[in-house]
Amino acid sequence: MGKILDISSEDRSADSILAWLRARHPELAEEAVAARAGDRILDLTAPLPETDKLEVLTFEDEAGREVYRHTASHIMADAVQSLFPEAKVAIGPAIQEGFYYDFDVPEPFTEDDLAKIEAKMREIIAADLPLVRKEMPRLEAINLFREKGEKYKAELLAAMPDEVVSTYSQGDFVDLCRGPHLPSTGRVKAFKLLSVAGAYWRGDERNPMLQRIYGTAFPTQEQLDEFLRRREEAARRDHRRLGRELDLFSIPEQLGGGLVLWHPKGGMLRYLIEEFCRREHLKRGYQMVFSPHIARAHLWETSGHLSFYRDGMYGPMMIDDEEYRIKPMNCPFHVLIYKSQVRSYRDLPLRLFELGTVYRYERSGVLHGLLRVRGFTQDDAHIICTPDQIGEEVKGVLDFALFLMRAFGYQDFQVDLSVRGDSDPDKYMGSDEEWEIAERSLVEAIESRGLSYHRAPGEAVFYGPKIDIKLEDSMGRLWQGPTIQFDFNLTSRFDMEYVGADGARHTPLMIHRALFGSLERFIGGYIEHTGGAFPVWLAPVQAKIIPIADRHHDYAQQVGRKLRESGVRVEVDDRRATTGAKIRDGEMQKIPYLLIVGDREQEADTVSVRKHGEGNLGAQGVDDFLSALAAELEPPGGLDAPV
């Protein structure tokens, strides 16, 4: 929130908000970027509005940041057009961490061009040109931009409903823009152009490819430097880099894009996560099932995947003249398990859980480390229940999802509820009654847990409403987390039934849910969240024993054996290297505990403990160390129910 000023008793004689601010709040006038009156955001050059309250926006406000960076994008477009007069401008919004602008140019920009554009931008900023807003009828604007040859702007205008539109100009540069903007170009203090990339006009690959320049801007050089430093930090934590440095996984060219090899250390990490996951599912009444990787094409016809998910599926393979397909989802298998016998309401709820590996076609350009792959394992479960059980089931899943995410150190969530839109009711499967029951159970679950959420009408997939939970990581980035979806499609396509207390046959409700989503993507995100410094319970190697000289090797092995017997994953570094080198190595591998043993420790039956991120903790008895470690070895606690 910006600073809110009471202006009810002010006279409106000042030329502009800015002039008024300068007279009454000089320090705020320098910081201000725009002002909000009611739900309208105004230029500082606008007259003082006839409202009681005026909210002064600075860069600290999200809306203010957008204005600031939007002006920076105009300055960039101005610079580009003065250096490349043939460049046509498309769109240039502010985005979360900066801004971009798309240009139609005969030749793509080079890195050298970026430097030239930056230099030109500095000139425009130094000139401190005022940004002038002008309103005009839409048709006049179309003509104006047509004359200038700005066909993209003209196209945008043609599609707009408004009768009157606005332009902003600075010097000779005029741009179609809703605004608002900074009062003058000199208000942009620190900026940097970051990258250039191709982007389709309106994001549609049938349209011409434009050149997009990304940049960012801040009020001070310090803030810009801090932003650039954070980007470097993010690059250091890139899971692909850590995957190699910590020897967790690889995606070798010879294997094929989007296909992952888990090395022993990454394999241990994944094994531990899977074990934890299985155990927690069993505690909550899920039953484990397994299914094969391929199935008859006929099954995928019944499930509908061959019609609505065909593009994501790999081609057929023939077995005994019968067509088979590799599975893109686990659902039909779980449905067949359900249908293997007549189900009574007494059998429900049935919770079938599988770590199911699926294969989906992804276009080569979108593959990305562990985050976007072609073969991955879901922690997939289907809950099949009666309508009067659904409320409790949804709450159970939501609690489970939050527990699991908190166990991995995610504390901040964003909950999205996707429901039907009004526009095209025919595209949705299931009855109105089913949709109502489903939506009500989702809303009740979210609200009963005191979570705030965002309701998105029209965002639901055709087969049912859903909850998506997004996680915020240690660097403030959002990741797709657990998802809870109703599926009215499969219950109907497979004629799923149960016999009710009344002896009649009923259609059950089915929830499809994945909490990690895919193990690959979750672990990829988790590697970046932790920077590769995993908590003790997940560290592939929890402790490394570093003997100082050869004569300490026996003692080191002895300590190693003792720890191993207590369930600690431990290695002994008996290489002929200096202690300093072994310690450096252990630190770079981010091993939680390094245990240095020399004459003193051997004498006293102790280890000298060095903890990752904290340094030397001094000597401790081996048993003392073990009992202190015991709590850290265990996964975070869940329900107390027996396995």
Added chain:
RNA sequence: GCCGGCGUAGCUCAGUUGGAAGAGCAGCUGAUUUGUAAUCAGCGGGUCGCGGGUUCGAAUCCUGCCGCCGGCUCCA
């Protein structure tokens, strides 16, 4: 898939106007027996992504493929 960039030792990267393929780290061998983030020396290691072309001569220039990286609506 499309636009751009990149592809040289296991990794990170040099390689000038076309003129004998390099460094650091890692690895191996040896010496050193080490006290909290790199001991020293020596050695091995390459189809310069793959194919075609230009040239007396190509890592370098041209061309076709392959792969990787960034991006491909956060809507004036």
